[in-house]
Amino acid sequence: MKFSDFIAAPALLPNLVSTSKETVIGELVDALVKSGNIPASDREDIIRAIMKREELGSTGIGRGVAVPHTKHVGVDRLVGTVGVSQEGIEFDSLDGHKAELFFLLVSPPDRPGDHLRALENISRQLRNDTFCRFLKQSKTGDDISQLLKEADDNHFGS
Amino acid sequence: MSQSLSTATVLVSNSQGLHMRPANLLATTASKFLSVVTLSREGQSVDCKSILGILTLGAFQGSQIEVLADGPDAEIAIATIVNLFQRGFDEPAE
Numbered sequence: 001m002k003f004s005d006f007i008a009a010p011a012l013l014p015n016l017v018s019t020s021k022e023t024v025i026g027e028l029v030d031a032l033v034k035s036g037n038i039p040a041s042d043r044e045d046i047i048r049a050i051m052k053r054e055e056l057g058s059t060g061i062g063r064g065v066a067v068p069h070t071k072h073v074g075v076d077r078l079v080g081t082v083g084v085s086q087e088g089i090e091f092d093s094l095d096g097h098k099a100e101l102f103f104l105l106v107s108p109p110d111r112p113g114d115h116l117r118a119l120e121n122i123s124r125q126l127r128n129d130t131f132c133r134f135l136k137q138s139k140t141g142d143d144i145s146q147l148l149k150e151a152d153d154n155h156f157g158s
Numbered sequence: 159m160s161q162s163l164s165t166a167t168v169l170v171s172n173s174q175g176l177h178m179r180p181a182n183l184l185a186t187t188a189s190k191f192l193s194v195v196t197l198s199r200e201g202q203s204v205d206c207k208s209i210l211g212i213l214t215l216g217a218f219q220g221s222q223i224e225v226l227a228d229g230p231d232a233e234i235a236i237a238t239i240v241n242l243f244q245r246g247f248d249e250p251a252e
Contacts, residue, residue, distance in 0.1 A: 057182055061209045067178065094182070094209070112174040113218055119177055120216030127210050 001117035003148040006078045006105070010035040012141040013083035016102070021091050025050050025068050028083050028104040035081075038106060042074035046106060060093030064136075065126050067119070069105035078114040080105040082144055084136060101126070101135055121151075128156045164232040166225045168243035175218035178209070180247040185209045187238060193229025195239065206239065 011031035018024035029047050032038040038046060049070040053059070060066040081104055088098030103122050107115040125131045131151060138144045150156070170176060176184075188195040188206035195206035199221055204211035206225070217223060223243070227235040 057179065059178060061178070061182070063210070065210075069178075112177070116175045116177050116216055116218055119213045123210045123213035127214065 001121055002152040004152055006080050006118055008035045008037045008081055009145050011081035012144045014138045016083045016085040024089050028081055031081055037079040039074050046072050058092040060091035060099045062093055062095035064100040066091045066099035067103045071107050071109040075106050075108055078107040125151045131156045162232045164227045164236040166236050166240050168223050168240055170217050170219055170221040172246040172249040173219050181209045181212040183247055184212055191231050191235040193227040193232045193235045195227045195235055198224040
């Protein structure tokens with residue numbers, strides 16, 4: 001599953017302003033509401049579901065990366081966005097470091113395969129230091145878009 | 159300490175496959191052992207101590223995984239990892 005299959009380009013956030021776990025999740029979800037990928041009426045519920053998932057175990061998997069996510073009936077297909085925080089945000093990450101790169105995913109409850117394939121793609125790219133560096137250096141939504149497109153074209157190897 | 163190599167083949171039984179929660183559980187568990195532990199699927203091998211590595215397998219329900227442990231505690235490492243797979247990572251059945 002390529003990034004272009006599920007990442008909402010208008011919702012990319014290269015300059016996250018939030019400084020806490022809950023507010024950054026809100027900021028990312030708001031971007032998906034604004035882009036029309038999530039119904040506004042489901043905003044609170046989705047944020048709550050993502051926070052609940054975080055309580056089971058942080059999705060800050062280390063190396064400055066976090067993948068907050070949830071299943072929700074409000075979407076009929078997997079949708080996601082990417083955010084970059086220059087300052088980094090405390091995310092209870094497994095290695096104790098702040099998270100700077102965020103991939104937020106919302107998937108329909110009956111499609112676990114899509115979520116897994118998205119995680120497969122995201123993790124493959126995030127293992128590449130060059131990809132992470134370029135993502136951190138992104139200044140605009142277009143920068144991130146371009147980077148994801150290059151990743152989809154297998155620019156960074158696997 | 160003597161080196162030993164231990165292998166096993168397991169199936170991914172839980173409905174959501176090796177998503178983040180099982181990957182975290184596997185990585186945390188494998189990291190407790192001295193042995194090198196790898197998971198392989200269809201020719202791709204990853205370090206079982208790395209969550210990102212495990213996620214790159216994209217192993218859905220029904221996938222066959224070869225587990226390999228190499229080191230002084232290889233046998234207990236294999237047994238523990240195999241047990242996690244057999245328990246479906248304690249995920250609720252859906």
